[in-house]
Amino acid sequence: MPEIVPLLVELAPFIAIGMAAQMIDGALGMAFGVITQTLLVSALGVPPATASASVHLVELFTTGASGASHIWHRNVDWGLFKRLVPFGVIGGVSGAYLLSNIDASAARPWVMAYLTGIGFYLLWRAIRMAKPRFADPRYTRPLAAAGGFLDAAGGGGWGPVVTSNLLIQGGDPRKVIGTVNSAEFLLTLSISIAFIATLGLAAFTLITVGLIIGGVIAAPFGALLASRVRPRLLLLVVAIVLIVTSSYSIYTAVFAA
Numbered sequence: 284m285p286e287i288v289p290l291l292v293e294l295a296p297f298i299a300i301g302m303a304a305q306m307i308d309g310a311l312g313m314a315f316g317v318i319t320q321t322l323l324v325s326a327l328g329v330p331p332a333t334a335s336a337s338v339h340l341v342e343l344f345t346t347g348a349s350g351a352s353h354i355w356h357r358n359v360d361w362g363l364f365k366r367l368v369p370f371g372v373i374g375g376v377s378g379a380y381l382l383s384n385i386d387a388s389a390a391r392p393w394v395m396a397y398l399t400g401i402g403f404y405l406l407w408r409a410i411r412m413a414k415p416r417f418a419d420p421r422y423t424r425p426l427a428a429a430g431g432f433l434d435a436a437g438g439g440g441w442g443p444v445v446t447s448n449l450l451i452q453g454g455d456p457r458k459v460i461g462t463v464n465s466a467e468f469l470l471t472l473s474i475s476i477a478f479i480a481t482l483g484l485a486a487f488t489l490i491t492v493g494l495i496i497g498g499v500i501a502a503p504f505g506a507l508l509a510s511r512v513r514p515r516l517l518l519l520v521v522a523i524v525l526i527v528t529s530s531y532s533i534y535t536a537v538f539a540a
Contacts, residue, residue, distance in 0.1 A: 296327060297493025298500075301341065305498040309349045309505015310512070311521050312460035313442030315342065317528045319494065329490060337491045342471045345498035350465035352506035358461025363420065363454075367427040367466045371441070374431030375474045395532040401447045402525035409519035417514075418453035427466075435474045441467055447525055456517040460509045 300322045308315035319338050323329040329337075353359055426448050433440035442463060449459045509517065 294493040298497035301494035301497025302501040305345050305501040306505050310508040312446035312463045341494040344495045346468040346471050348499045348502035350468045352503040353461035356506050356510040359465050360458040360462045363462045366423040370424045371427040371431035371470045372473045374428035375435045375470050378432040378435030395529040398443050398529040402522050406522035417455040420449045420452035420454045456514045
């Protein structure tokens with residue numbers, strides 16, 4: 284028992300980060316990786332490579348828990364899910380294998396600038412939205428392939444790229460967020476197989492354990508928020524988070540390198 288208390292104290296910061304990041308990601312369909320890596324590196328001084336490896340493995344557990352929670356709250360559009368998953372997996376696996384030895388960081392500021400622009404457009408839509416009118420997104424397969432590819436090649440991007448573009452096409456925010464979150468588990472699993480095979484159990488550090496605990500605990504609450512919050516407010520918050528996280532990524536890529 285005396286050994287457990289110091290362990291819990293050591294795990295506490297990582298559990299808190301996992302909970303906060305997953306609460307936001309589960310409710311908005313994006314930002315787990317950005318928030319987690321930023322806090323680990325900036326606030327706790329974790330080396331960037333260690334933070335990246337930890338977050339990648341943690342997402343196997345958090346996306347699974349989040350997807351199950353969204354399914355429970357009926358936030359998933361299964362027709363959209365079936366269109367997203369196969370092409371997302373193809374894009375993700377292609378990105379993991381084709382760009383495993385290529386530095387894709389040069390393209391990241393341009394992708395983030397694009398997402399910042401989308402964030403402002405969604406903000407404008409949310410402000411002028413009077414009565415919600417939704418439509419089934421049409422351009423889903425190429426979008427899923429691009430989102431999966433960017434996620435594998437650039438260390439993140441599935442949520443911001445796919446969620447934001449589906450919302451632009453008029454998708455119901457609750458259904459879009461729930462479906463993208465649920466599909467992300469299969470995408471993350473496909474991308475991570477080679478990564479886990481290479482690192483083995485050594486990748487499961489104390490950081491990883493803490494993030495998994497916090498993320499899994501918070502997953503049901505994020506899905507609950509997505510199912511209860513009004514579409515206009517949901518769209519507004521998605522826009523703000525997209526603008527803030529993308530702008531910060533541009534700053535770190537351009538000025539902090």
